[in-house]
Amino acid sequence: MDTQQANNQEALKEQIRKLEEKYAAMGQDLSSYLDGLLYSEYLTYWDYINLDVLLNLQQPRTAFPDEEVFIMYHQITELYFKLCLHEMRQIQEKSGDGAFMAQRLKRMTAYFESLTKSFSIMIEGMEPEQFLKFRMALLPASGFQSAQYRMIELQATPLIHLARHDLRSSLLEQKADIPTLYSHIYWNQGATELATGKKTLTLRQFESKYGSTFLAMAHEMEGKTLYDMYLDLPDSEQGPELKESLRTFDRQVNIDWPLVHYKSAVRYLKKNPEDIKATGGTNWQKYLPPKHQFRIFFPDLWTKEEKEHWGVPEKMGVL
Ligand code: HEM
Structure with a gap:
């Protein structure tokens, strides 16, 4: 030997x-x-990533080929949301560690950058004639019902910043508790029937499936959101890099993504008022633009001028 x-x-x-x-x-x-x-047996690639299951998760409701684009892009988005929540959980577990927070936020901003850039797949990647038809077969489902999107928000910032913009200062003054704040959550405004002013079926379904989960999460996150964790750091750990990453994340989730998403709604749904029915008859044209929603996760990190022009990137001078 x-x-x-x-x-x-x-x-x-x-x-x-x-x-x-x-x-x-x-x-x-x-x-x-x-x-x-x-x-x-030896491990294979297809077993490891569960490829057969993954490629069987597309079940169109119509025969229009572009419906597959619509389904898969939503699935891709939900996976990015999941990655984002995965990072947020780890930041919570290591709260107090500014360097770790900065590093993981970089990942989160990479996910959202990818989502914003790739949204052209929705805006330009489907034939409007097909979209308007297959969308009718999907009612009353809507991306509005994405629970992970709301969980990212609930974990990013205290509930007061997610309350309806016009009620925020009075809710703050009266020191409203979590259930009261939750009853005035901003997204209720996006799911009100134009004709009757009542909650849409889309919202009622969403509340019945996730309402208690969201409320429990809001309680769980009290004092522990990303913003709380940042504010609790000693000055020495609130470095410029971390601050910049938080601003980028805030801008991506509350301006960049909502703007590209809004563009898709305008492209497919604006032309004919009849087409608005395809969304369940909501006031989306007023609701979706980020300047109307005025959602800001980390308000102290923006100047007065930037906040005044929130949702209008050209005027904010941040893009
Ligand atoms: C052609 C593509 C799309 C159109 C036309 C569209 C249209 C709309 C409209 C009109 C709304 C307002 C609520 C409603 O009336 O249902 C909405 C909400 C929403 N959609 Fe989409 N959407 C598209 C793609 C997507 C994709 C790919 C996602 C990814 C998950 C998504 C996620 C959302 C979310 C999270 C909301 C709630 C936004 C908020 O509350 O601010 N949408 N969408």
């Missing part, structure tokens, strides 16, 4: 010793697990 072989054998023995230690610590017999290793 040459030296190389002898070294390899030594390394192997050491690995077995460590494995024995690991399994013994849990009261397990290493030899049985080694048998398992002997008989088990």
Whole structure:
């Protein structure tokens, strides 16, 4: 046996010793697990990423080919939202660590940048004639019902910043509690029937599935949102890089993405008032533009002038 072989054998023995230690610590017999290793199949790419399941998750409701584009792009978006929430959870677990927060925020801004840039797939990537038809077969479902989108908001900022813009100062004055703030959440305004002023079915379904989860999350996040965690950091940890990443994230979620998303609604739904029915008859033209919603996760990080022009990037001078 040459030296190389002898070294390899030594390394192997050491690995077995460590494995024995690991399994013994849990009261397990290493030899049985080694048998398992002997008989088990090699891992494949398709099994590892669950490819068959993934590629079977597209179930169009109509025969229009562009419906597949619509479904898959929503799925892609939800995966990015999931990644974002994944990072947010880790930041919460390491609260107090400004460098970690800055690093993970960079990832979150990369996800949202990708979403904003790729939204042209929605704006230009479907034939309007097809869209307007298959959309009717999807009523009353709407991207409005994306729970992960709302969870990102609930974890980013205290509930007061997500309350209706016109009620915020009075709610703040009366020191409104979480359930009161939640009853005035901004998104209720986007799901009111134009004709009757009543909550749409889209909203009623959404509330019945997720209302209690959102309220529980709002309670859980009290004092622990991304904004709270940033404000709790000592000055020395609130560096310019972290501040810039927070501003970028705020701008992406509350201006850039809403603007490209709004553009798609204008492209497909604006022309004919009849087409608005395709959205369930909501006041989306007033509701969706970010300057009307005036959602800001981290208000102290923006100047007075920037806030005055919120939602109008040319005037804010931040893009
Ligand atoms: C052609 C593509 C799209 C059109 C025309 C469109 C249209 C609309 C409209 C009109 C609304 C207002 C609520 C309603 O009336 O239902 C809305 C809300 C919403 N949509 Fe879309 N949408 C499109 C694509 C997407 C995609 C790909 C997503 C990704 C998940 C998405 C997520 C949302 C969200 C989160 C809201 C709520 C926004 C808020 O409350 O501020 N939409 N959409």
